[in-house]
Amino acid sequence: MRLVYSVIFTSVFLFCVSYIVMSSIYLGVGDGLGRALIDGWRREVGYEVYDLNSWVGVLHQSLALTLFLLVVVITAIRMELRVFAALFAVVIVVLTDTVPPQYLISSAVEWDLILFLIGSMVLAGVLRELGVFKYLAVLLVRVSGERASLLVTLIFMFAFALAALLGEVTSIIYVLMLIFELGRLLRVDVKPLIVMSVIATNTGSTALPVGNPIGIYLFFSAGMSMGEFIKNAFTLSIIELLLLNIALLSIWRGFMRSFSNTFSKSSGNVEAFVTSFYTHISREELSKVRRGLALLLVFIAAVTSNDLICHYLSNVFGLSVDPHAFLAFIPYFFTSLSASLIVPEAISDFIRRSVDWPSIIFFMTLFMLSYSLTYGGVMVKLTYALSSIKEPALLLTTLLIGSAFLSSVLDNLSVIVSMTPLATLLSTLGLVGREAYFALLFGGVFGGNYTPIGSTANIVAVSYSERRKVTISWRYWLRTSSIITSMQIVLALAWLFIVK
Numbered sequence: 001m002r003l004v005y006s007v008i009f010t011s012v013f014l015f016c017v018s019y020i021v022m023s024s025i026y027l028g029v030g031d032g033l034g035r036a037l038i039d040g041w042r043r044e045v046g047y048e049v050y051d052l053n054s055w056v057g058v059l060h061q062s063l064a065l066t067l068f069l070l071v072v073v074i075t076a077i078r079m080e081l082r083v084f085a086a087l088f089a090v091v092i093v094v095l096t097d098t099v100p101p102q103y104l105i106s107s108a109v110e111w112d113l114i115l116f117l118i119g120s121m122v123l124a125g126v127l128r129e130l131g132v133f134k135y136l137a138v139l140l141v142r143v144s145g146e147r148a149s150l151l152v153t154l155i156f157m158f159a160f161a162l163a164a165l166l167g168e169v170t171s172i173i174y175v176l177m178l179i180f181e182l183g184r185l186l187r188v189d190v191k192p193l194i195v196m197s198v199i200a201t202n203t204g205s206t207a208l209p210v211g212n213p214i215g216i217y218l219f220f221s222a223g224m225s226m227g228e229f230i231k232n233a234f235t236l237s238i239i240e241l242l243l244l245n246i247a248l249l250s251i252w253r254g255f256m257r258s259f260s261n262t263f264s265k266s267s268g269n270v271e272a273f274v275t276s277f278y279t280h281i282s283r284e285e286l287s288k289v290r291r292g293l294a295l296l297l298v299f300i301a302a303v304t305s306n307d308l309i310c311h312y313l314s315n316v317f318g319l320s321v322d323p324h325a326f327l328a329f330i331p332y333f334f335t336s337l338s339a340s341l342i343v344p345e346a347i348s349d350f351i352r353r354s355v356d357w358p359s360i361i362f363f364m365t366l367f368m369l370s371y372s373l374t375y376g377g378v379m380v381k382l383t384y385a386l387s388s389i390k391e392p393a394l395l396l397t398t399l400l401i402g403s404a405f406l407s408s409v410l411d412n413l414s415v416i417v418s419m420t421p422l423a424t425l426l427s428t429l430g431l432v433g434r435e436a437y438f439a440l441l442f443g444g445v446f447g448g449n450y451t452p453i454g455s456t457a458n459i460v461a462v463s464y465s466e467r468r469k470v471t472i473s474w475r476y477w478l479r480t481s482s483i484i485t486s487m488q489i490v491l492a493l494a495w496l497f498i499v500k
Contacts, residue, residue: 003078007070007074010070010073011066011070014065014066014069014070014073015062015063015066018061018062018063018065018066018069019058019059019062021065022058022061022062022065022378022381023058023062025381025382025384025385026053027052027053027380027381027384034384037380037383037384038052038380040380041374041377041380044374045103045107045374045375052377052380052381057376057377060096060098060376061376061377061378061381063092063093063096063098063376064093064098064099064369064372064373064375064376064378065373065376065378067089067092067093067098067369067372068089068369068370068372068373068410069409070085070089071085071086071089071366071369072409072453075452075453075474076451076474079452079462079466079471079472079473079474080466082362082453083358083361083362083365086361086362086365086366086369087361087365089365089369090104090365090368090369093368093369093372098372098375098376099368099371099372099375099376103371103375104368104371107371108367108368108370108371108372109364109367109368110213110367111328112324112325112327112328113169113213113328113363113456114360114363114364115328115329116169116170116327116328116330116331117169117360117363117456117460118331118355118360119328119329119330119331119332119335120169120170120173120331121173121354121355121356122331122332122335122347122350122351122354122355123299123331123334123335123338124173124174124177124354125350125353125354125355126292126295126335126338126350126354127174127177127292127295127296128177128354129350130288130289130291130292130295130338131285131288131289131292132289132292132293132296133174133177133178133181134181135289135293136178136181137178137181137182137185138185138278140154140155140158140178140182141182141185141186148256148259148260149248149249149256149260151182152193152196152248152256152259153245153248155175155178155179155182155193155196155197155200156196156197156200156241156244156245156248157241158175158178159171159172159175159197159200159201159204160200160201160203160204160207160237160241161204162174162175162201162204162300163200163201163202163203163204163205163207163211163212163457164204164205164207164208164211164237165208165211165300165303165304166211166300166303166304167205167211167212167213167303168201168202168204168205168211168212168455168456168457169456169457169460170303171201171204171205171457172197172198172201172456172457172460172461173460173464174296175197175201176194176197176460176461176464176465179193179194179197180468186262187262188259188262189258190465190470191465191470191472191476191480192252192255192259192480194461194465194470194472195461195472195476195477195480195481196244196248196252196480197461198449198455198457198458198461199244199449199481199484199485199488200241200244201457202445202446202448202449202455202457202458203237203240203241203244203445203446203488204237204241205445205457206233206236206237206240206441206442206445206446207233207234207237207238208229208230208233208234209224209229212445214412214416214440214441214444214445215229215233215441215445216324217416217420218416218420218437218438218440218441222420222424222434222437224434224437228434231499232435232438232495232499233438233441233442236442236491236492236495239491239495240446240488240491240492243484243487243488243491244484247483247484247487251483251484252480295334295337295338298334299330299331299334302330302333302334303327303330306323306326306327306330307323309326310322310323310326313326335347335350356460356463356464356467358463359459359460359463359464362459362463363456363459366453366459370410373410379415379419382406383419386398386399386402386419392432393497395426395432395436396432396435396436396439396493396496396497397493399419399423399432399436399439399440399443400439400440400442400443400489400492400493400496401443401489401493402419402443403415403416403419403439403440403443403444403447404442404443404444404446404447404450404489405447406447407443407444407445407447407448407454407455408447408448408450408451408454409451409453409454412444412445412447412448412454412455415444416440416441416444419440420437420440423436423437423439423440435496435499438496439493439496442489442492442493442495442496443489443492446485446488446489446492447485447489449481449484449485449488450478450481450482450485451474451477451478452472452474452477462477
């Protein structure tokens with residue numbers, strides 16, 4: 001009952017604050033930027049929506065913002081209530097007509113991402129059954145010897161490279177599988193490794209456009225060349241990876257000291273286990289592992305060649321094959337191929353056991369709540385509020401820090417989509433250069449490291465860990481990630497002023 005009263009009080013407080021903020025921001029049609037943002041908003045959600053500045057518009061904006069922030073607050077207080085809170089908030093959005101339900105289905109949810117996520121989880125379950133991740137865990141331990149710092153660095157590099165090539169969603173699933181196998185092998189607390197690996201994953205996702213939906217969106221929206229993206233984003237991502245390794249020896253030295261002690265104490269057992277693994281693995285098991293590794297490598301090649309495959313299919317069959325839609329089905333192709341490695345009837349069991357359905361539902365509802373902010377005009381008004389700054393250096397700083405702050409609690413793609421028109425206009429006016437787009441990229445990606453709901457990879461990591469009886473609270477996440485994330489953002493900001 002105390003929780004209910006707290007939720008009611010928090011809801012009233014958030015609504016009052018939201019109403020004051022939304023009613024105080026007025027977009028005038030006579031203002032060039034205001035007109036441009038209103039036109040862009042109407043193209044996005046439909047021309048039949050209400051006036052952005054009317055009392056009806058302000059009411060819907062306040063309600064949408066209140067519900068989203070309420071879900072964030074409840075999630076921070078009681079992580080296990082996040083799915084219920086998000087479902088309840090979506091019901092309120094529908095019943096109050098804050099967003100028509102047909103828009104929540106047709107426009108709000110990124111179904112290609114949801115399908116890709118489900119398929120990747122099923123394929124990861126198949127590879128785990130084939131012993132691929134156990135084999136990789138043993139291989140990493142063998143390569144690192146008794147050096148704990150080298151082992152963690154190898155995990156960072158694995159997460160970074162996989163995210164750059166496959167994207168944050170696929171990467172974190174396979175990295176988590178590997179970490180839990182290592183945890184079972186070394187008998188260590190995996191929570192710090194999970195948070196650190198998520199940061200490494202998100203860092204790697206900035207290296208190439210395919211690594212993150214934000215990168216893909218900005219790459220095409222700004223008409224970037226691959227050379228421009230590599231010069232600005234890939235180089236910084238490598239520097240940020242080095243920063244993570246430095247942080248490993250300084251900020252996280254307490255964990256590394258404990259990890260090294262545990263590693264050294266169990267080194268004899270670990271060495272015996274590794275030797276036993278290679279000695280006693282049967283020819284049939286080794287064959288399964290090799291075929292599983294081959295399946296994983298071909299899957300990686302297919303994902304990284306997705307655009308080329310779609311271009312080829314379009315030319316051969318004379319049809320327009322959307323790369324994003326095609327990518328969503330690639331995991332299912334390989335799951336079908338895996339039927340030759342496992343019993344085909346077991347696929348249904350893998351789907352039931354491997355897919356984190358609460359996480360999938362939370363994603364869908366979070367997309368809907370984020371869309372309610374876009375549909376109601378909340379994001380447009382917040383973007384307009386940022387445009388009052390005229391100093392170029394301060395503008396660039398505000399774009400990066402503002403997008404980082406918003407991305408820590410909101411769907412980062414929605415944040416960047418809403419702020420891109422502002423970056424385009426500022427660049428057109430000559431107030432800032434093309435580095436404005438990279439400010440949004442770095443803010444959206446690195447800002448997501450702050451909280452457990454800041455990015456898709458974060459949510460997957462927390463949800464998957466809960467299934468393995470490992471609870472990562474907001475307090476623990478913030479304590480582990482806040483310093484290094486702030487350092488990443490400061491470094492990204494400095495980098496923008498260096499390369500511009």
